[in-house]
Amino acid sequence: MKTSLRRLTATAVSLTMAAVAATACGGGADEKADTSQQRQGAMSDYAEGKQFRATEPLTFSILYNDHPDYPYKADWLLWSELEKRTNVKLAPTTVPASDYEQKRSLLLSAGDAPLIIPKTYPGQESAYVASGAVLPVSDYLDLMPNLQAKVKKWKLEPELDTLRQEDGKFYVLPGLHEEVWPDYTLVMRTDVLAKHNIPVPTTWQEFESVLQQLKQLYPDRIPYSDRWEAKSMLNIASATFGTAAVFGSNGGRWSSNADGLVYDEQSGKFQLAATTENYKNLVSYVRGLVEKGLMDPESFTQTDDQATQKFVTGQSFVISGNSQSVVTYRKSMEGTLGKGNYTVAKIPVPGGPAGQIMTGTRLENGIMINAKAKDDPKFVAMMQFIDWLWYSDEGELFAKWGVEGTTYTKNGDTLALTPEVTYNGLNPGGTKNLRVDYGFSGGVFAYGGTTQLLHSMMLPEEVTWQEEMAKTHTPQTPLPPYPFTDVEREQATLVITPIKDFIEQNTLKFIVGQRPLSEWDAFVQELRGKGVDNYLTTVNAAHERAKQKTGGR
Template sequence: MQHISRRQALLGLGALTLAVAGCGEDEAPKKAADVSANKAGAMANYGVNQQFKATEPISFDVLYNNHPFYPDKSDWLFWQELTKRTNVTLKPVEVPLSDYDKKRGLLVGSGQAPLIIPKTYHPAEEAFVSSGAILPVSDYFDLMPNFKDKVAKWKMEAELDTLRQADGRIYLLPGLHEEVWVDYSLAVRTDILEKHKLAVPKTWDELYEVLKALKKEYPDLYPMTDRFGVPTPGGNLFKLVAQAYGAKGGWEYQHATFDSTAGKFVYTGAMPQYKQMLEYLAKLVKEKLLDPESFTQQDEQAKQKFNSGKSFVISANAQSIVNDYRPTLTKLVPGAKVAKIPVLMGPVGDYKIGTRLENGVMISKKALENKNFVAMMQFIDWLWYSDQGEEFAKWGVEGTTYTKDASGTYKIAKDIDFVGLNPGAPKHLQKDFGFSNGVFAYGGTTKLLNSTFSEEEVAFQDVMNARKPWPVEPPHPFNDEEREQATLWETPLKDYVTQQTLKFVLGERDLSEWDAYVKELEGKNMTSYISLVNSAYERFKKDHG
């Protein structure tokens, strides 16, 4: 795979230079708004890893994704200490996690959204670009020294390019990871493998052999059941298997995948590699190695099967091992052991597939009218992108919620628990203090990321970090007219791919009908859609790359 050349404008040439670089030959230069009159509360000499503190007390509304595991509390130490350190008071506009995306869309579309809109995953921001409801944040990167520093230091220009819209601008401030972070994989009952003298699988073919051996020992059980199938069928499992063949599936499914050999995008759901994923999974289901309910059952059903010893393999991330499996499993099945294994490999080899970008922050267009706009951008830069802000959001207050020794190793306070670091402690870092909150704590150095991991999770990350990162795909942003047309095509295409994927995997449709399926996609404008994608890709490459 290949990607277009990286533009260095965002690393210090200034907002105006960046805006000019984001214009095609026939377009007028896009200029950043003059914010010289909106500096109230801003620091005159704010810089990298410098504590931001507004020169006067200020406050901003923030859209708040209210997580049911740690619902917002007004007396959290997070809110109090944040104001103490920055002179900024955040006023959360609470929206339930279950309704966040829909409510955010309604608020932004109606112009009623708070100034700061976090927890937005690309490409969700694209829906608000043409209306001008959100700011082209790349025009204001010069107000964010920590953001720019990390992009330059970690060579993240290519990743940022994937966020650019047809005008060359970026409308979402993403979380930045130093390295690709892989969290989701499979959990296996290692005690069962040991009992039957089976090695921990390293490839999908080896998993197939392990499941066959377990089926022979436990003919009345499905050796594997899965979760994360609602609302996206096969969310994690399809993603992982597709990656192994060089495609995109499940949570990661996108209509277009870049074919580096051909130098153009192809339709993902019609790729030979996508078919290979289906063939593999259909084989597991047909041979009764994989529970056919895996793709549609609720998580609780899947967990119940696994934790009661009725299956031995299930999707997992670091927290599910600690919170969902081990405590219940070891109570119900004495002597049981479970571990998250490194992501299984397939034909593409030992790649680590993922992104260094996280969900991010949109800024309402109303922010430009706020006298504290510059201070707000400095504040966002400190909280989400400075080393100190990221440490604060994740760990809290040194001496109260954690300690740190001379080597920089973090240790949670004795009376506080988080992800099983201190099981049985009376307080919880998220529930009682508001730290490690998904609205504010993501991104940062690998050392900070690993700081809350158990030894077994660090070992998992060491294996994954030794693998080669998958190349970044080139941008192909649509202009307004193309986006309108693409939107009409995308939903029926996605729905049909999802529907037929399940039918193929469950054996309700034979894979001998693959060619007929591809023709059916053509009947739903697949070819026209991919032509649109490639036109956008070629235009963007010509104008910007």
């Protein structure tokens, strides 16, 4: 499974930046910066697979995304053990997760940001390039042997090259996955399906048929009521319809294409998905579900709590979710429906007209570095520290599982939480939570790594789901790059933001019946009147420059 999926992904992107791929870790546009004067505390023999330990006690500032489900604690084992192993203390500026992006922007604009800025999804760094607030990290990859080794081993050069800005450099160190990691899909009451001998749907057509059967059996209920304003569903479905939605990616896991662009391989040009027939087909399909009483029209406006409450009380039978959501749904259902009176499961993403497509990317949220760091005498040590914690096998294991003998045990390649520790459905009887009580697997440090490590923290049913997706679904082909100049980026942002808002508003109107589908052509013309053609001219010009530089797709 691993080899075949990796080959599929590599094939899909192999033309993305072919010429640059060979230089993604230090050649071509990347410069090996002189860091000879910034080696305070650095190891002279640091290398791939070697434990990083600063030669003197060091402290680095870090922006910390404080999650409400496992709020920051200064006495976590994470901090003391990290200092014990690396001789490094982290000085966090804690920011509530709900305000993280806004606070990050304010700190960077004011020049007050910490040196290490994690939880940055690829694309979010673009806003800070023109001001010089963040470091062109691609110039410093020679300081990061573990990152370089994973890029080479997993053939991640094409994906890294999609991060490059117009100057040929990239400004975020992404989390690296060995393979595409899907997570979001539809979650269904499989006990209800089994009770009525209804097979799990494998296509969107079959899904509609299942909803129709459930509606006939339970006429007083709407079988499908969604959360996240149905944006997760629209994003994962759009790929299977051969198009793209424009909705935010909820932390990068729904879609890697929140601008709603599609690439026409024949013409070699970008199009705005909402102007295409495939997008109309997607909207028409979802409109049909609502019109027939199969999908709750409140899916697009209700809060997550309202949608979840309908599902866990049996008012609906389908909702969007991920592996973590399933655990949460089950816990709530024990109180509403009673233990053993239900079964809930993720289903493989249904296939559409474009086939069984798996959205996602092998790049995860990552780290920006404050540009001021390059002049810090401890800069090299900081980069070595980041390389060890975020990119070495040992650092990734530590960030996810914690301390052997305290939070987990190891038997050969098999890892298991110690009896008193619980995490995301594993060891549900445990009295200590790996994230809440110890600080591990919290998301600021714990992402990326081998598929084996990723699967090691999953319930068996989730591993089975991942393997089924890898076997039956094809990874979505990433868009080719179109890096803007500073002027183009500013102009494009001014144009695309209202366009995306207009698309989202009218997509909702079409779906819930506030606007008839007979006005689709008028909608497309209205879109063009908002500057779509000029925006696409800018996108395609940027893409053409990238093609000329690289000879790629």
